[in-house]
Amino acid sequence: MSPPEHKAVLYTFWRSSCAWRVRLGLQLKGIPYETKSINLLKEENRTAEYKKIQPFGAVPAFIDNIGNGNIMIESIAILEYLDETRPDKFPLLPKDPADRQAVRALTLAIAMDIQPVASMRVLKYVGQDKQDEWARHFMTVGFQAVESMLEKTAGKYAFGDSITMADLALVPQYTNGLRAGLDMSVYSILSRINNTLEQVEEFKAAHPTSQPDYPADV
Amino acid sequence: MSPPEHKAVLYTFWRSSCAWRVRLGLQLKGIPYETKSINLLKEENRTAEYKKIQPFGAVPAFIDNIGNGNIMIESIAILEYLDETRPDKFPLLPKDPADRQAVRALTLAIAMDIQPVASMRVLKYVGQDKQDEWARHFMTVGFQAVESMLEKTAGKYAFGDSITMADLALVPQYTNGLRAGLDMSVYSILSRINNTLEQVEEFKAAHPTSQPDYPADV
Known part of the structure; x- marks a missing residue:
């Protein structure tokens, strides 16, 4: 080819x-x-x-x-x-169907049950005076649930010791949590995994600050 | 076995x-x-x-x-x-990777971009006086987008002429739209597909009103 x-x-x-x-x-x-x-x-x-x-x-x-x-x-x-x-x-998913289910469940817990509810368009509709409280409420509920899922699944990464799709959802949402002013250190497994992943070359390259459209004045 | x-x-x-x-x-x-x-x-x-x-x-x-x-x-x-x-x-997904992507995109457009934002827990947090307006706003934005996706993908069902995962997301959300008081008939493709699927035996069996916990007094 x-x-x-x-x-x-x-x-x-x-x-x-x-x-x-x-x-x-x-x-x-x-x-x-x-x-x-x-x-x-x-x-x-x-x-x-x-x-x-x-x-x-x-x-x-x-x-x-x-x-x-x-x-x-x-x-x-x-x-x-x-x-x-x-x-x-x-590969972004393991081979066993039950393991794949668990990785997708972690991924979607973040991508369906945390991110959309506190997305930019929703926070804009909530209004400036209430959006911080809103974001903190729904992200706290969500991170608590994900942390308890990780107690069962995490190894070095979100599911065992290989990077999976769940890690690709985790890292960006972790930054959303920081931006919302949450103390993310209370989620010890999430924090450990995020910090480990931040050192991976491909994760550095995909980071917002590495993007060509990242503004000079942030 | x-x-x-x-x-x-x-x-x-x-x-x-x-x-x-x-x-x-x-x-x-x-x-x-x-x-x-x-x-x-x-x-x-x-x-x-x-x-x-x-x-x-x-x-x-x-x-x-x-x-x-x-x-x-x-x-x-x-x-x-x-x-x-x-x-x-x-099978809930077609065989071709690009087709599978399209079915999953339809599924997640409903499951990530409509349902979570107007779910029961979010509406409760929004409060009784504002929740109707909230649900109608986000569902309208969402159904408009999904209807325009369906213009490109729909056959008899959401993607071509076989039932897929996208149809399994579509039907419940259609009912959520009706419950929120939306005029769903303005979404002509969504409405046609929903009405077709409502006649399928398996869809009748999975309907809320067919469930053992459906209350007698609704």
């Missing part, structure tokens, strides 16, 4: 935790991609043009450099796709 | 849309199960005992009648597991 003529494309924003998950998947799978920055703070995601790409007006959206060239959305569905199309390099 | 000695177990509540998704999976896969009803309206999900089963205090939770007997949580992760362990009967 000759190398593809074009790079994959990721519609992303440095601060988005959902885009960050996919950046991690692309780094671990070793897929080069072109960054198309959609500035959520400037509401570049609210244009009619961008909503043709991502109908919720959210990031990420992804176009692979192999296959039919369709635009893909929903971060976890993109990670599943990357794992199915590149199964050999850095 | 001799038949398993015990039935699978589902912790469920008739009104929960997340439990409904798994009931649909169990019906389509033909897996007999025992219903353990957790009444969310009576806060039976808030007990310390139940939180040992499901740390968020949510339904569903599932114990299979094959395998290691572990408690599984997160509805979509359970559906993925059911599909991986019973791949031949009523």
